[in-house]
Amino acid sequence: MVDLSLLQDFLAETVEYLEEMKESLLRLEADPVNRTILDDIFRSVHTIKGAAEYLGIERISELSRTIEDLLYHQLHRSKVNVTPEVIDLLSAGRERISQLTENLTQTQKEQVEIDDLVERIRVVDTTSHISAEVDRVAANEDDVELSPATADQMPSLGDDEVEETDEELFTIFLEQMEEHLTDLQTQIVVLNDLDKDEQITTLDLCLSRIEPLRASANYMGYNQLTAFYDNWKKDIKTARERLCADEDGVIAPFISNCMEANITTLGNRFPRLQISEAPAQVNIDTSATTETKERTRVDEVPDILSNPAAGDDNTDQSRDILEEYADAETSPDTSTTAVSSKDNGSDAGLFEQLSWSFDSRIKQNAAKTTDDNLTEIESELFSAATPEKAKPETIATVADIPGVDEKKTAAPESIIQPVTDDFEEENDVELFTIFKEQLEEELSHLQAQVKAFKESDNETRIEILNSCRERVDRLCSSANYMGYSQLTASYEAWLNEIATAQIRLDMREETFIPAFIRECMQARITATAKSFLGITVPVPDQDYSDPVPDTESDAAEIPVADAIADTETTSGLKSDSATEKSDSTSQTEERQLSISDPSMLPDFIAETREHLEEMEENLLLLDANSGKRETLDDVFRSIHTIKGAAEYLGVERIARLTHNLENLLYQLRQNKLTVSREITALLMAGWDRISMLTRDLEQTQTEQAEIDDLLERILIIDDSSQADPATTATAALKSENETLLQGTDRRNPNQDPRRQGDQVNEKTIKQSIRVDAGKIDALMNQVGELVVSRAGFTQLLNEMRDLQIDLKQRFKLDTREIRHLNNMTARLHEATTLFDKVTNELQEEVMKVRMLPISQLFNRYPRLVFDLVRDTGKKVQLDIHGAETELDKMVIEEISDPLIHIIRNAVDHGIETTAERLKKGKPETGNIRLKAYHEGNHVVIEIIDDGRGLDFNSIKKKALAGKFVSQKELEQMSQHELTGLIMKPGFSTADSVTHISGRGVGMDVVRKNLEKLNGTIEIDTTPGVAMRFRIKIPLTLAIIPALRVKVSSELFTIPLSTVEETLRVPIDKISTIEGAEVMSFRESTLPLVRMSDLFNLQDGSVDLEQSFIVVVSTGMKRMGLVVDDLLGQEEVVIKPLADYIQEKSGFSGATILGDGRISLILDVYELINLSIKRNIKK
C-alpha cells in the first residue's frame, strides 16, 4: 500500500520537479540544440519516475517512463535538433503528470487517463528514430533515399568521442591533392588542342602528377583511393598506348570519360570529406564518420562505373570496395572499441544499408551510363553484395571485428542497460516468461554446443554451427516478435558471424576457432544471458552447478580485456601511432567510466540510504519473527529497488551484491532455506557492504569495498539450498520477482477502493515543503540577532526607568510634570513586552523547524545491540521509550556517538552471560532501556541496564594501577567520585581488550561530545543489579539560557545547564586545605576557584565580607566559582570564537550583549580541568 507520509513527500517533490521541468522546457523551446537542458529535463523525469515506481503510482510512472525513453533517444542523438513536436509532447506529458499529481493530492487516486499520450509519445519516438536516420543519411548523401532497413537500427549509433586521425596530416594531404588536381585540370584543358606527341608528353606529365597522389593516398592508408589512382594510371597508360598506336578519336572520349570524370569525382569527394570528416572531429560521432567514409567509398563505385575503361574490372573493384568497406569499418570500429559495442548489431544493418546504397547508386548511374552496361554491372554488383560470392569474403574480414566488438556487450554498462529497460517495459508477464524460458533453453543448448564444437572435427563443427544458427535464428524471430529491436539486431549480427565461421571452416581454416568460440559464441551467450538478469546459463570450463551470473560476468570480463588487447594490435597495424594512442586512451576512459551518469549519483546515494534504513529495520524484524513472509517481502523489495537503480546507473558492485542477496532471499521465500542466525547475519553483512559501497560512492565516486568474499558466502548458502537445477530456480525467481513487483506496481487504487477510502477519511494529506537546511540555519541566526536586540530593548527600558527615578528624585519634578515621561516609559514597556513575546514565539517556532524526533537516532541501536550480542553467550533486549521526543538536528548528530559507546559498554561489560544471570537469579534476557524525555529546556536521555553495574573494587584497583589517583585520595573518595573515574581518558575496568571495548576510550569520548553540547552526564549504579546513565542536553545549540556574572570589569556567561546553584557565602565559611580554597556545601567539600585568579584579572569584589559563588557541575564533578557579582539570567546566542582561541581556553564561545559588548561563555568542563591543572602545579 502506498505509504501516505511518503506520498506527501512524493507529491511535494514531484511538484518541484515539474516546476523545474516547466522552466527547462521553456528554455528548450528557445534553444532546442542545448543538450544540458535536455539533460535537466531527463533528470527531472527520471527522478519522478523513480519515486513513482517506488511508491507504485502506476500512471505517473508509466508516463514518465515513456517520456524518459523519448528523452533518452533524443539525448543520444546529438546531431538531431529537438523538434517542436517533441517539445510539445514533453509539455503535454508534464501537464499530464501535473494533473495526476493534483488528482493524487485531492483524492489519492490517479484519475486522468494517460494511454493516449503514451501512445503519441511512442509513435513520435519511433518515427524520430527513423527521421534521425533520414537526417543522418541525408546529411551524408544528399541524393540517396532512405533505406527502410535503417529504421530497425539501434536508436543510438553512439555519440562517443573518438579522436580522428591526424588532422594536420589530412590537411596537407588535401592541399597536395588540390594542387595536383588543378595542374591536371589545366593539362586536360590543353590536351585536346595539342598534337599527338605533345599529347603523349602531357599524358606522361599527368601520370607523374598522379603518381605522388597515389603515393600519398597509400601513405594515408586510403587503400581504395590508391586503387582508384592505379586504375586511373592504367587508363592513362592505355590511352597513351592507343595514342602511340596512332588510334584516332581516342583522346576526346578519354578526356571526358576518364580524366575529367576522375578529377570531378575526386573534387566532389574531397570537399565532402573535408566537410564531413572535419565535423566528425569536432562532433566526434564515430559511427557517422564510419558511415561517411563508407559513403565516400561507395561514391566511388559509380565513378569507376562511369569510366568505361575500368569497366572490365568492375566486379573485382566492387569487391575490393566492399573489402575496403570492411576495412574502413574495421579501423574506426577498432579504434573505438567501446563505441562499437553500442553499435552491436548495426554491422549487419550497415552492411544492408551499404548494399542498398550500392543499389541506388547504380540506379542513378544508370541514367549516365549506357544501358547495356547497366544491367551487367548492376547484376554483378548485386552478386557482389549478396552472400553468394562477395559477402562471405567481406564478412570474413568484418566478422573478426564484430566478433571482438560483440564481446563488449558483456561489459555491463553498454548495451545491457537499454535492453533491460525494454524488458521492464514489458507488460505481458506471461509472454515475457515464455520468451525468457525459451531464451534460457536456447542459450543453454548453445552453450552445450559451443562446448561440443571445441572438441569435434571440422565436419561436425559445420553441423554444429548449422544447429547453432537455427537456434539463434529462432531466438531472433522471437525477439523480433517481442519487438526488442536491439536484441534482434544483435542476433542478426550473431547469425552473420556464424555464417562467416562456417565459410571459414569450409575453407579448412582452423586457427580462428578458439577466438571464434571465445569471442563470438561465448561472449554473445553471456551477454545475452546477462542482459536478462536472472537467466542463468551454465558456463563452460567451470563448475556446472555454479549458477551465479557474476561468475559469468567474470568470464565475460576476461574476453573484454583480451578484446581490447586484440583491437589494440589491429588498430596498431592499421593506423598510425597517433591514432593508436588516442584510441587506447579513449578505451581506458570508457572502461573507467562505469557509472553512466555521475550527476545521478547523489540521488542514487540518498535513495539507497533510505532503502537501507528501511531494510535494516526489517532485517532486525526478520531476526525477531524468524522470517515472516511480509518482512521478507519488504526486505526483498528494498533490495530489488536498490538493485534496479544500481544497474541502471552501472554501479556494478552494488548491483552484483544486491542481485545475489536477492537470490538468497528468494530461496528464503521459497522455503528452501529457513531464516537462521547465520542467514540474517549474512544479510546484515550484505547490508553493511552496501552501505560501505554507498559511502565509497559518495566520497570517491567509485566503489572501493570488495564484495567477492561476501558473494562467496552467499553462494555457499545458496548452493546448499539448491535442490532444483539452478537454472529453473533462478528463472522462477525472475518471474516470481516480476509478479511480486507487478504486485507492488499494481497497487492501483481502483483495485482496492475500500481501503483507499478508509485512508482518506483517516488522514488528509498534509502539505509539506522541503527546505535547504542552510536556509533554516540562516533563519536561526537572524532570530539569534533578534534575541540580542531584544536584550538591548530591555536594557533601554531599564535605563529609561532609571532616568525617570533620577529625574523624580534629583529635580523634584511633580507627577504632572513627569507624566509625559511616565507615559513614555509605560509605552516603551508595553512595546518591549510585545516584542519579547513575539521574539520568544518566533524563536520557538524556528527551533521547532529544526527539531527531529530522536527515533532517528534510537532506531540505529537495535542493530548495534544485535551485532554486539551475536558473538557472545548473551541475550539482550533493547527497550526504547520516548522515541518521539524532539531534539535539534545538530544535537542528534552530536549525541549519536556517545550513545553508541554507552550501549556498547552496557552490552559488553554490563549485561552478564545467560548462565551467569541465571545463577544470580536474574531473568535470562538482559534488558537495556533507552529512554528520552523533555525536562524544561533540556532533553534527558537515560540508558539503564540490569547488568552487573560498576565494580568499585575493580575501579579502585585499576585506578591505583593506572596511577589515576593516589592511595590516600582513593580512601577519601565517595562512591560518586569513584564513578567519575570511569570517565577518565584511558581508564577501563575491562581486564582484557576485546574487539568491542576495553581500551578506555569510550567514556572519554562520551564526556567530550557532551561537553561540546553543553550537556551533562550522571552515572548511578547499584553494584550487581543495575546501572544508569543520565544524559542531559540542551534542546538546541544555538541559543541557550545562561547566567551572567561579573569578574573584575569583565562579563562572563555561564550556561545555565551547568549551574546547580548560586550562593552568597560569608568569607569565614571558606577554608583552605593544602593551599586550595574549599567550603562545606551540603555535607561535602566543595572546591572553590577564584575566577579572577584563573583569568589573571584584578579582584574586583566590592563586598569583602561576602562572596558570590556559582556552583557548577558537569554531572560528575562539582566546583564553586567565586565571582564578583551576579548579573542575572538571560538567553544568549552562542557565537563561535576562532578555533585557535577557543581550543582548551576554558571558553566555548562568546555572545553579544544588549549593548554590543562581548561576553565570553565559560566552558565549565574545561575550566574545571584548567583549575585542577593549576592546583597540581601548585
Add this chain to the structure above:
Amino acid sequence: MEEPYPIQEMDHEDDDGSMQLVGFVIDNELFGVNILMVQEIIREMPFTPIPNSPDFIEGVINLRGNIIPVIDLRRRLNTTSTESPVENIWIIILNINNRVAGFIVDSVTKVLKVPTENIKPPPDIVVSGLQSQYITGVCRVDERLLILLDFNRILLVDEIKKLRGLNDETLINKHDSAT
C-alpha cells in the same frame, strides 16, 4: 582545521603585471599586504580580552554581530623596537583563507601599486628585527623599503596554539613564583 601551511600564490597580479597593496606602518617601518586580502579597515574599537590567550591576541571585537579576534602585529612579529604604541591605532581586517582576523597597526597608507618584478625575495638576514619567515618579499616604494608580510604564516594556527600552551606554562610559573 589544521591545514598544512598553505602556499601563498605569488599574488593576484593585475593585468599589467603589478600588484595593489595596502601599506601600513608599525614603528615607522612600512609593511604591505595584498589588497585582495583586506576586508576592511576600521578605527580602534573596544576589545574584549581573552584571558589566558597569547599576549599578541589583543582580544575580540564585535564587528556588526561577528566576533573577530584582533592580533597585535607588533607583538606577533616580535619587532625589536620598544617605542610606545601610537595613540590612534587602526585595525586592518583581513580575510586569510577564510579566517577573518583583525590586525592592529599604527597607521595605514594609501593603496600602493607595485610592479611585480620589483618585489624581491626576502633577504635571509633579519629585516628590522623580524624573522624572515613572516616575509614574502620586499620592494622599494618612494625610497622606502616596503615589507610584504605573509599573513598565512602569521596566522599559522598550530603555531598560535603552541604559543598559547607556552603562555599557559609561563602563566602558571608566574603564579608559582607569586605564591
